[in-house]
Amino acid sequence: MKLSEANKAWVLLVPALLFLALPLYGFLSAVRTSLQDQGAFTTKYYTTLFTEQSFYESLGYSIRITLIATALSLLLGVLITRSFTPFIQRTAGKLSIWLPMLFPHFVWGYIVLLLFEQSGLISNLLNEIGFIPSTDAFPIVTNDQNGIGMILTYVGKETPFVVLMLLPIYTKHDKGYRDLVETLGGGKWAAFKDAEWPWVFPALVETGIILFAFILSAYEVPFLLGATFPEMISVLTYDWFYSGDWNDRPLAFAAMVMTSVIIGIVSFIAFSVMNRKRMLLTKGQD
Amino acid sequence: MNISSNGSSEMMISLKGWEALFSEAKLIQATFVSLGIGALVVVLNLIIGLLAGKALAFYSFKGKAVVDALFLLPLIVPLLAITMGLHVAMIRIGLTDTWLGVVLIHLVPTIPYSIKMLRSGYASMGTGILQQAQVLGTTRWHRFWSVELPLLMPSIRSTVFLIFVISLSQYVITAIIGGGNVVTLAMIYFPFLDSAESTVLAAFSAWFALLPVLFYLSMELLLSLLPYQNPWRTRL
Numbered sequence: 247m248k249l250s251e252a253n254k255a256w257v258l259l260v261p262a263l264l265f266l267a268l269p270l271y272g273f274l275s276a277v278r279t280s281l282q283d284q285g286a287f288t289t290k291y292y293t294t295l296f297t298e299q300s301f302y303e304s305l306g307y308s309i310r311i312t313l314i315a316t317a318l319s320l321l322l323g324v325l326i327t328r329s330f331t332p333f334i335q336r337t338a339g340k341l342s343i344w345l346p347m348l349f350p351h352f353v354w355g356y357i358v359l360l361l362f363e364q365s366g367l368i369s370n371l372l373n374e375i376g377f378i379p380s381t382d383a384f385p386i387v388t389n390d391q392n393g394i395g396m397i398l399t400y401v402g403k404e405t406p407f408v409v410l411m412l413l414p415i416y417t418k419h420d421k422g423y424r425d426l427v428e429t430l431g432g433g434k435w436a437a438f439k440d441a442e443w444p445w446v447f448p449a450l451v452e453t454g455i456i457l458f459a460f461i462l463s464a465y466e467v468p469f470l471l472g473a474t475f476p477e478m479i480s481v482l483t484y485d486w487f488y489s490g491d492w493n494d495r496p497l498a499f500a501a502m503v504m505t506s507v508i509i510g511i512v513s514f515i516a517f518s519v520m521n522r523k524r525m526l527l528t529k530g531q532d
Numbered sequence: 533m534n535i536s537s538n539g540s541s542e543m544m545i546s547l548k549g550w551e552a553l554f555s556e557a558k559l560i561q562a563t564f565v566s567l568g569i570g571a572l573v574v575v576l577n578l579i580i581g582l583l584a585g586k587a588l589a590f591y592s593f594k595g596k597a598v599v600d601a602l603f604l605l606p607l608i609v610p611l612l613a614i615t616m617g618l619h620v621a622m623i624r625i626g627l628t629d630t631w632l633g634v635v636l637i638h639l640v641p642t643i644p645y646s647i648k649m650l651r652s653g654y655a656s657m658g659t660g661i662l663q664q665a666q667v668l669g670t671t672r673w674h675r676f677w678s679v680e681l682p683l684l685m686p687s688i689r690s691t692v693f694l695i696f697v698i699s700l701s702q703y704v705i706t707a708i709i710g711g712g713n714v715v716t717l718a719m720i721y722f723p724f725l726d727s728a729e730s731t732v733l734a735a736f737s738a739w740f741a742l743l744p745v746l747f748y749l750s751m752e753l754l755l756s757l758l759p760y761q762n763p764w765r766t767r768l
Contacts, residue, residue: 251591251593252591252593252594254587254591255587255588255590255591255593256587256593258583258584258586258587258591259583259584259587259588259599260583261579261580261583261584262580262581262583262584262603262643262647263599265580265639265643266602266603266605266606268614268618268636268637268639268640269605269606269609269614269640270605271617271618271621272613272614272615272616272617272618272621272640273609273613273614273617274617275617275618275620275621276613276614276616276617277617279616279617279620344693347694347697348697348740348741348744348745349737349740349741350697350700350701350703350718350740351701352701352703352718352721352722352725353721353737353740353741356725356733356737357737360730360734414652452604455608456604456607456608459607459608459609459610460607462610463610463611463612463613464611465612465703465704466703466704466722470725480610480612480704483612484612484704487616487708498616499613499616499617502610502612502613502616503613505610505613506609506610506613509608509609509610510608513608
C-alpha cells in the first residue's frame with residue numbers, strides 16, 4: 247500500500263502524539279481532581295481557594311516576580327543577541343552562552359545565594375574594602391519580600407536561553423531589508439522597527455510565554471530564595487499537596503489549575519497580538 | 533578517593549570539598565542513577581524527536597498548526613500540575629517509585645525542545661539530498677543511516693546535551709514521581725543546600741556541570757561510529 251504524503255507525516259508523528267497523552271492526561275486528571283469530592287462534581291475547592299487570603303497574596307506576588315524576571319530576560323537577551331551575534335557564532339562565544347545552561351536552576355540559585363546573602367561574598371568583599379561598615383549594612387536581597395534574589399537567578403539563567411532562541415533569527419536574517427530601509431532614507435530606528443522587529447517579535451513572544459509559564463510555576467528557585475511570606479504559588483501548592491491534611495490536596499490541584507488558566511489567558515493575548523502582526527508581515531511579502 | 537591532605541596546609545588549593553563529596557556513598561550511586569535516567573530520556577527524545585521533526589519539516593498536512601500548538605503545550609502548562617495529575621495514575625499502574633516513572637515524567641519538559649531542534653535540523657538539510665539518494669536507489673534505512681544522521685549531527689549534538697542537562701536538573705517532579713526511592717543527584721543536592729558546608733556544595737555544584745560534559749564526551753564516542761563521522765577519514 248502506498249501512503250499519501252499527509253499520511254506519511256501522521257505515521258512519523260505517532261510516537262510524538264503518544265507522548266502527548268502524558269501531559270494531556272496529567273493536566274486533565276489535575277482538573278478532574280480539583281472538581282471532585284468523593285466521586286461527585288463539586289466546585290467547593292475553588293470556593294475555598296478564592297476565600298483563601300494566602301492564595302491571592304501568593305498569586306499576586308508570583309505574577310509580579312514572573313513578569314519582572316521574564317521582561318528583564320527578554321530585554322537583555324535581545325540586547326545581547328543583536329550586539330554580539332558574530333561573536334556568539336564563534337566557539338568561544340557559543341561556550342560562554344552554553345556555560346550557564348550547564349547548571350540546573352537550583353545550582354544557579356545557590357550561586358546567587360552564595361554571592362548576595364548578607365553573609366555572602368559580595369557583602370564581605372564590600373565590608374573588606376571598607377565600602378560598608380559591616381556586612382549587616384548590605385541590603386537583604388535573598389529570601390526577601392521583593393523576590394530580588396529570585397529575579398536575579400532567573401535573569402541569569404534565562405537570558406542565555408533567550409539568546410539561544412533568538413540566535414537563529416539573527417544569523418539567518420536577511421541584511422537586504424536593513425539596506426533597503428537605509429536606501430530609502432530610514433534611520434536607525436526605522437531599520438530596527440521595520441527590518442528587524444517583525445522577525446524577532448514572534449520568537450520573542452514564544453520565548454516570553456515559555457519563560458512566563460516556567461517561572462510562574464517552578465518550585466526549586468522559590469524554595470531556595472523565596473520569602474516565607476508571601477510564598478510563591480508553586481511552594482504553596484507543594485505544601486498543600488504534601489500536607490498531612492488530605493483535605494488540602496484538592497486545593498493544591500485547584501491552585502495549579504488556576505495558575506494554568508492565568509498562563510492560558512496571558513498566552514492567548516500574546517499570541518493574538520502576534521498573529522495580527524504576522525498577518526501584516528505575510529501581506530507585505532505578497 | 534584517597535587523596536591525603538597531609539602537608540597540604542601550605543597549599544592554596546584544597547581537595548577537602550571533593551573528598552567530603554566522594555566519601556558520600558550515596559553520591560556515586562546517585563550519579564549512576566542520574567546517568568541511566570538521563571541516557572534513557574535522551575534516547576527516547578531522539579527517537580520521538582527525529583520522527584516528528586522530519587514530519588514537521590518536510591510535510592504539509594491538515595492540522596499542522598494544531599499539532600504545532602500541541603507540542604508547545606507541555607512547556608506552557610505547569611509541570612507541577614501535570615506531575616500531580618499523573619501521580620495518581622502512576623500509583624494505580626505501579627509506576628511511582630520506579631525508574632521508568634521518572635523517565636516518563638522527564639519526557640514532559642524535554643520532548644518539545646527535541647522536536648523543535650531536530651525539526652530545524654531537518655529543515656536546514658532540505659529535501660534535495662534525500663531525493664537524490666532515493667533516485668540512486670537506496671533503501672529507507674540506508675538513507676537514514678548514511679545521509680540523514682550524518683547531516684543532522686550538529687542538531688543531534690545540541691539535543692543530546694540540552695536534554696541531558698534538563699533531565700539532570702529536575703528536582704520536584706523527580707521527588708513526586710520517584711517518591712524518594714529513585715535517588716538522582718538532584719535529590720541529594722537539593723535538601724543538602726540548607727545544611728552542608730559551602731566547600732562541599734561548591735564541589736557538588738561543579739559536579740553538576742562536569743557530568744553533562746562527561747556524558748557528552750561518551751556520547752560523542754558512540755556517535756563517531758556513525759558513517760562519515762571518523763575524523764581521520766574526512767582528512768584523506
